[in-house]
Amino acid sequence: MLPGMDKNLVENDWKYLCQFLPANLSEMAKESGAVERWRNIKNGEELLRVILAYSMEDLSLRSTAAWSTQTDLELKDTSVLHRLRKAPPLLERVLAHLLTQQLKAEAAPGPEFRIHDATVLSIPGSEGTDYRLHVVYDPAQCRLRRVEITDHRGGERLDRDRPQPGDLLCGDRGLARAGGIHAVTEARAYVLLRMHWQNIRLEDAQGQAFDLDAILKRAEADDTGTIVNIPLTGKAPVPARLIVRPLPTEAANRNRQHLRRNAAKKGRTPSATALRLAGYFCILTTLPEAVASDDVALELYRIRWQIELFFKRCKGLLHFDRLRAFDPDLVRAYCLAKLIEMTLIQCLHQEAISFSPWGVPRCRSLAT
Numbered sequence: 219m220l221p222g223m224d225k226n227l228v229e230n231d232w233k234y235l236c237q238f239l240p241a242n243l244s245e246m247a248k249e250s251g252a253v254e255r256w257r258n259i260k261n262g263e264e265l266l267r268v269i270l271a272y273s274m275e276d277l278s279l280r281s282t283a284a285w286s287t288q289t290d291l292e293l294k295d296t297s298v299l300h301r302l303r304k305a306p307p308l309l310e311r312v313l314a315h316l317l318t319q320q321l322k323a324e325a326a327p328g329p330e331f332r333i334h335d336a337t338v339l340s341i342p343g344s345e346g347t348d349y350r351l352h353v354v355y356d357p358a359q360c361r362l363r364r365v366e367i368t369d370h371r372g373g374e375r376l377d378r379d380r381p382q383p384g385d386l387l388c389g390d391r392g393l394a395r396a397g398g399i400h401a402v403t404e405a406r407a408y409v410l411l412r413m414h415w416q417n418i419r420l421e422d423a424q425g426q427a428f429d430l431d432a433i434l435k436r437a438e439a440d441d442t443g444t445i446v447n448i449p450l451t452g453k454a455p456v457p458a459r460l461i462v463r464p465l466p467t468e469a470a471n472r473n474r475q476h477l478r479r480n481a482a483k484k485g486r487t488p489s490a491t492a493l494r495l496a497g498y499f500c501i502l503t504t505l506p507e508a509v510a511s512d513d514v515a516l517e518l519y520r521i522r523w524q525i526e527l528f529f530k531r532c533k534g535l536l537h538f539d540r541l542r543a544f545d546p547d548l549v550r551a552y553c554l555a556k557l558i559e560m561t562l563i564q565c566l567h568q569e570a571i572s573f574s575p576w577g578v579p580r581c582r583s584l585a586t
Contacts, residue, residue, distance in 0.1 A: 236263055238565045240315045250307035258291055259301070266312065268298065269305050273555030276537060303547040309554035316561040317362060329384030329407075331518075333357060334393055335525040336374050337533075339553065341541050346370070349541070349549060354379050357524040361564055367553050369546070381407035386505065388522050394418050394502055396450045403456045403504060410519055413460065413500035415491075420446040420460065430491070437462040437498060443512045446502075456504060461512045463499045470497035536560060 240246055243262030247253040252265065259265050268291065272282040279295040279302075286293040293301075332354050339349040347370045354363040364379055366372075374389075376398025381387055383406035391414035399418075402409050420428055425447070433444055442462055447455035465473070473496035474488075481488045503515050510518060533539040536556050543549050 232267065235562060238316060238319070238562060239263070239266065240312060243312070246311050247308050250311060252301070252304045252308035258293055258297065262308075264291060265301060265305075265308075268293065268301060269309065269551060269555050270559065272298065272302060273552050274559050276540070276542070278542075299548075302551045303545065306547060306550040306554060309551060309558060313365065313554055313558050313561065316558065316565065317364070319565075329382070329386060331357060331386050331388065331521065332363060332379065332381065333522055333525045334374070334376060334379060334387055334389040335522075335529070336392075337529045337538075339539065339541055339549075341544050341549065349553070350374075351538075351553065352378055353525070353528075355525050355528055357521050360524075362557075362561070365557055367550055376409065377401040381405050383407060386410055386518070388519060390522065391417065396448050396456075399448055399458070399502075399504070400450045400453055400456055408504045409458075410503045410505065410515060411501060412519070413502045415495060415500075418502075419449060421449055421455065423447065425449070425455075433460070433462060434494070434498060437464055443507070448502075458502055458504045459507065459512070459515070461501050461503070461515060463516065465497055465499055473497065532556075532560065 243266060245262075247262040247265055253259070253262075259268065268282065268286060271277060271285050272279070275281075275285075277285060279298050282298045283293050283295040286298070333356075334352075334354055336350045336352045338347045339351060340346065341348045349370065350368050350372050352364075352366040352368065352372070352374065354365075355361075356363050366378060374392040375395070376387060376389065376393050379387065381402060385405075385407040386409075387402055387407060388410045389412070391412040394411040394414050394417050396418055399409050399411075415430075422428055423445075428444070428446065436442075436444070444460045444462070446458050446460045448458055449455045464470075474493050477488045477492060477496050499516075501515065501519055503510070505515060529538075536559060538553070538556055541549055541552065543552060
């Protein structure tokens with residue numbers, strides 16, 4: 219509660235938010251190990267409120283303890299630290315509840331378009347990758363489907379998700395790997411991925427490697443689609459379409475400059491093949507051409523940009539990229555609480571839509 223705010227009004231607002239939270243929050247806290255003895259904090263709602271105060275207001279441990287005195291909790295900063303370190307398992311359950319409730323409320327029949335991506339999170343003073351936030355995003359409903367937080371060793375993989383038959387999974391180049399594509403195909407779903415030639419091996423119907431030079435020359439002549447097979451040891455190849463489009467000269471030159479700059483930082487020189495491929499846009503899809511032509515597949519891929527906007531808003535509005543701790547448990551608690559904050563905002567947004575006789579434009583939501 220900030221200075222000058224009416225305490226009764228703040229309490230009423232908190233009680234209103236509690237309607238979206240699990241009814242058995244205290245039991246969850248005990249079962250997850252977040253609480254052994256209640257002491258100053260008497261129930262799950264009070265515990266979650268302290269955690270959200272720390273994360274949503276970006277308070278220090280000492281400031282969070284000072285804030286607790288205004289809500290009659292009287293915690294010390296060491297007690298706040300202890301509670302936060304034990305909070306991640308509880309926060310994972312709360313977040314899963316919120317996401318599940320949203321899905322139940324807005325369930326729709328038929329396949330879904332799901333965007334997979336990850337964003338890098340760094341601890342204070344670091345310039346590398348310390349953590350990754352992996353998400354599955356539904357652009358039609360502007361909401362998260364799944365989230366996962368890993369350390370720097372947690373790479374991007376399509377098999378982090380469990381798609382339903384007919385779903386279309388869209389992702390950038392880091393996800394175009396044979397194992398993930400085979401997993402999605404076995405689930406009777408489809409992929410639409412940016413192609414990275416170094417990540418995956420493609421074959422023709424005879425099991426031979428493709429002639430890259432011939433494919434690029436065909437693309438220059440507007441013959442952009444090629445049927446390929448994606449092999450994986452011990453499994454039958456997955457048929458797919460490789461769609462290659464030449465980029466405008468200006469865009470191709472920008473890509474090559476970016477490639478040279480990144481290679482120079484690592485003391486390397488990009489190969490002639492890599493520089494040539496920088497002038498083309500390549501996607502790989504298992505969607506049948508009868509369902510989506512090459513042009514339609516390319517237009518569908520453009521929707522992937524919605525996840526980039528989502529991450530940008532998370533970092534710009536919720537300061538998701540400003541991790542304030544080195545302790546892994548504190549980092550996880552902070553990130554999960556931020557995701558709970560975002561999901562609560564979405565719940566309030568949906569409430570506003572249902573309440574208003576005119577509706578509320580989706581573009582006003584954090585997630586749009």
